[in-house]
Amino acid sequence: MSRGLKYTAITSIFLLIIILNYLIPDAANRPNQPKLVFNGMMFTFFLFALFFLVYGHFMKRQSPTRVRTIMDISLIFGSIFFLWLVTIGKLGFLDPLRWPSPNQVFYYYLADFDLLVVKSTLATVKRLAIGYFVAIIFAIPLGLIVGRYPNLHDRLYYPVAKVVAPIPPIILVPYAIELFPKIDQAVLFIIFIGAFWPIIVNTIYGVRTLDVKYIEAARTLGVSEKRLYTKVLFPGALPSIYAGLFIGLVLAFIVLAVAEGIGGSHSEPGLGWYVLYYADLFEYDKIVAAIFLIAFVVVVWTGISDRIQSRLLKWQRRVE
Amino acid sequence: MRLTKSEAVIALAGLLIWPFLILLNVTLPDAANRPNQPKEVFNSIIMIFTLILLSYLVFGILLKKQPKARVITVMNAALVFGVFFFLWLVVVGKIGKLNTHSFPSPNTVFDVFYSDFYFLTYKSSRDSIFRAFAGYFLALITGIPGGIWFGRTMRRFEVAYPLAKVTAHVPPVVYLPYAIAVFPSISHAIIFMVYIGAFWPIFINTLFGVYNVDRRYIEFAKILGASEKRILRRIIIPSAMPTILAGCLIGLVLAFVLLTAGEMVGAHTGLGFYLMYHTDIGYFDKVVAAILLISFWVFFWITFGFDMVQARLLRWMRRI
Structure with missing residues (x-):
């Protein structure tokens, strides 16, 4: 089979799911499922895959490996949703x-829009962003300083x-x-503690494994202590810092x-x-909906941080 | 083996601060707001610890069975934590600063290990450690082979990496309610969660380690007629081993995090449950005792379990 035909087949899985969802009657134990939101999401996926099929593959505006990866992933997602819809939503396997079924799960993004999609998500993202940011602000400079002085590292930091x-x-x-x-x-404090240690450990590792030649060369050129931190130690430790951030x-x-589970409430x-x-x-359907929403938040978050990462690590690619 | 003056001071101070703690505890009167604290357990645990330190010093320095740097690091850690216990004992237990409800003195906290020996020290520890290792072991036997399979070719890597990156970030705690509903017992659900938590770092690091093996070695081996199995055993696994072990360490830390998280949210036995139960009824001396015991177990398994296995598996690296 030619590659274009294969990719077209993969793209059309999402359309097939929408058509099946309307044509096949719902299972007897799950009657009258609201189909709107699930179909809308499948249509979004379809448009996404179609974009890569037409713009990436047929018009050759994107690298073939990238298109192939997107299509492999689309195939995995498409088959999961297809199997989920048919076995659970239409044939009615397993207890409801x-x-x-996917129809019920995704419907909550509309039905519980205010509490789930707006309030809960915003609160979680806000807490995560603040705690994580504060941890980064403390951990990276501290790590650079501790990694710079072996005595401080051996005598105080390492034992603790x-x-x-x-x-x-x-x-x-x-x-x-x-x-x-x-x-x-409380949540801010806990997130701070949780994110602080991996970041500082990896920052110190990055500084201590940095080639001494760079530091000595900078010294010879008369670089001030402040510039040494910002221009040599920090960029040098950056690849390791990113592992810690992850x-x-x-x-x-x-x-x-x-x-949040222990301390949260309807008002918080x-x-x-x-x-x-x-x-x-x-209400397990709401739980599954929330799990997918968390995955979505993660996709957006890692997408943004990958952008920042590739921007900051531009020099590394140039070296290679 | 000769110690410099500052090293000798650290070694002596690290050893002597512990008997000094016992002396203080016996001679100084208790704070007015915490009269008649039970001192025996704290004193005996400190005594045992002192004896261990003393024998380590004799074994390491006088009999020269340990590298000097390691002995000094251990004594350094002993000094740092001795100062911490000193401050805790004097400020909270003897001077009586801070309220008695949220800030228990070390004497009352350590007494819990004895008075609650069966439930806390024996039964909760046993249940928790079993769950942690069951989940961790499952993660090892699936994560490493899975990572090797997906990291072996570029196409599989390109598919597995984005999927793993997203799924790894979804906090496994949110699967817990679902796992409790699906698995036959809560213990199984927690083992499953520990498994998920430990699986992703092990899998991702194996994936990276295997994918980044220097292609030249593999090509050479192929030219020399090595079979796929031999390439795997002699080239891929050894050269990916440092990365795999780094993932295993993160996995072990995450296994303990998810173990306590799962037990706090869902279980009826185990250290996390003990912690949460006594939080709800407001016995903070027991909460602090559980925190110390969990910390001890995590430290114990990482230092005396993981580090030793790692030193053994990576002994070829030291030779280089």
């Missing part, structure tokens, strides 16, 4: 309480970090909620979800709270 860094930050959640009057402050984000998100919502609250009410 625990295994909701070796013991304290791997302690799960989650176990501080109850204590933080007790000590801080508002949940936002782990820090994963940890911050886990900790945030737990802290958040995605973690939303999931755990509806778990108590056995």
Whole structure:
């Protein structure tokens, strides 16, 4: 089969899903499912794949590997949604309480728009952004300084970090909620702790494994101490710092979800709270909807940070 | 082995601060707001710790069985944490600053290990450690082979990497309610969560490690007629090993994070449950005891389990 035909077939899976969704009657145990939102999302996916098919493949405006990767991923997503829709929504396998059909799940983005999509998501993103940002502001400069002075590292930082860094930050959640009057402050503190250690550990690693030649060359050229930090140490440690930022984000998100689940309420919502609250009410369709929303937030977040990363690491590509 | 003057001071101070703590605890009167604290458990644990440190010093310095740098690092850590316990004991236990409800003194906290020996020190630890290792082991036996398979060719890597990056960022805590609904028992659900948490870092690092193996080695081996199995065993796995082990360490840390998170949110046994239960009824001495015990286990398994396995597997690196 030629590549164009194969890609066209993959793209049309999403259209096929929409058509099937209208043609095949709903399963007896899940009657009258609201189909609008799911179909809308499938149509968005279809347009996305169509863009790469036409603009990328037929008009050859994008690299063939990129188009191939997009198509492979579209195939994976398309088959998952197809199987989910047919087996659960149309044939009615598995019990409807625990295994909701895609139609029901995605409908909540419309039905529960205010609480789920607006309030909870905004609150979570705001907390994550603030806590993560504060952790970065403290951890990177501190890491640069500690990595620069071996005595400070060996005598004070390393003994403390070796013991304290791997302690799960989650176990501080109850204590933080007790000590801080508002949940936002407690959550901020916990995210800070969670993201701080991976970032500082990797910053120090980056500084200490940096080739001494660079520092000595800068010294010989009479570079001031301040410029040494901003022009040599920080860019040199940047690849390692990015590894730390990745782990820090994963940890911050886990900790945030737990802290929200324990401390949140209707007046102080958040995605973690939303999931755990509806778990108590056995509304699993809302939970699945929230999980997909979290994945979406993650996609947007990592997309933005990848842009920043490739901008900041431009020099590395040039060196290679 | 000769110690310099500052190293000798650190080693001596790190050792002597611990018996000094016991002396202070026995001679100074208790604070007025915390009368008659039970001192035996704190004193005996500090005593045991002192003896361990002393024998380590004798073994390391006098019998010369340990590298000097490592002995000094250990004594440094002992000094730093000795100062921490000193401040805690004197400020909270003896002078009586801060309120008795949220800030228990070390004497009352350590007494919990003895008075609650069965539930906290034995049963909760046993359950938690079993869950952590069951999940972690599953992550190892699926993450490493999976990462090798997906990292072996460029096409598989290009598909797996974006998917893994998104899924790895979704906090596994949000799957917990779902896992509890689907799995036969809560223990299984928590093991599943630990598995998910540990799986992604192990998988992603294996993926990267295998993908970034120097192609020249593989080409050479192919020219020399090595079979695929031999290439895997002799080239790919050894050269990806440092990256894989880095992922395994992050996985182990995340396994403990998710273990405590899962137990705090859902379980009826284990250290996380113990922590959360006593938070809800407001016994903060037990909360702090549980925090210390979890920290101890995490430190113990990473230092005496992981680091030793790593040193053994990477012993070829030291030779280089």
